[in-house]
Amino acid sequence: MSTISLRHARVRYGPLEALHGVTVAAPGPALTVVLGRNGSGRTTVLRALAGTVPLSGGAVVWDGTDVTRVPAHERARRGLCLVPERQAVFGSLTVRENLELAASSYDSALDAYPGLEPLLARRAGTLSGGEQRMLALSRALLARARVVLVDEPAQGLSPTVAARTYQLLSELDACVVVAEQRLPPVLRARAALVYELRRGGVVFSGETGEWERRAARRAGSSPSG
Template sequence: MTTVSLRQARVRYGPLEALHGVTLAAPGPGLTVLLGRNGSGRTTALRALAGTVPLADGAVVWDGTDVTRMPAFERARRGMCLVPERQAVFGSLTVRENLDLAAPDHGTALDAYPQLRPLLERRAGTLSGGEQRMLALSRALLARARVVLVDEPAQGMSPAVAARTYELLTALEACVVVAEQRLPPALRERTARGGRVALVYELRRGAVVFAGEAGELTR
């Protein structure tokens, strides 16, 4: 089991404070959802966990170890994978080359998203938004990371592919944290069927306003 958490985390962009002492914990294997509108701080919280933005105060703790000062590349080396909302793939490389960078044997990724098979020789920058998300998530699946952080995983996808994406994420034996504007329909349905419980933190203006299970939010 692994856990990644923010403890009284504050993040500033110049004079503006984006996170106001946020505390949250994401255990794994399992799914944690950071909900909030644009400007709520959900993306900043994800980046703070990954180390791509520095904390002005507070701490990032990973499996009981304070990694606040650990650079993002070192966190990645130790098993943390971030899939940002934008620029998550290498646009000048082909789909095949993007997958090769993650793992030479990428059959698992193509089984997860068979829609990518006919696109292997296409440059990633020419793909649609949904196709790029599939490619970015495929690379994350191949990484076999201990912690997977994804900003809006189903953006641009059809409802069926979005549901498939959440099936893949919830099945990972990893600590998975996703940032979304609202609770995805696939998770609402999964919760109603008694599937693996997802933890939810709702952020508003840089502060946590709700923390609990997905089922509590849907009632």
């Protein structure tokens, strides 16, 4: 079992502060969802956990150890896998070569995403956005990581493939953290931990059922047109 968390984390991009003392705790094996509109800080949460952006305050704690100063490549070596929203595959390599970088045997990836099999000889950079997403997720599934961070996993995928993707992520024996603009419909019936961010701060933390009830109350109290 692995857990990872931000504790009172602050991140700055030049003069702008993107995270204002954010605390997010993601237990594992389990799925944690970080929600927020563009500019809310949800992607920065993943980058801070992965070490691809430095903290200006606070800490990253992984399995009880402060890893704030541990570089991103070392976190990856220890079992952390980040799937960013963009540039998540090696475009100059074929689909097969991308998969082989993750594992010598990639049959399970093709079982998860059968649509990749006829594309094995294609260069990843020539794939559609949805196909590249499936390839990036396949590499994450093959990595057998202890912590898996995915920015908008269902982007460009059909509803059926998106539902399958969330099923696969939920079944991983890992601490899984995903960032989404909205709570995916497939997760509404699943037990998952939800954090909602707004303008770089946490405005809600709780389970999916609590978030749904809160969203319903907000919708019911909204003035009608």
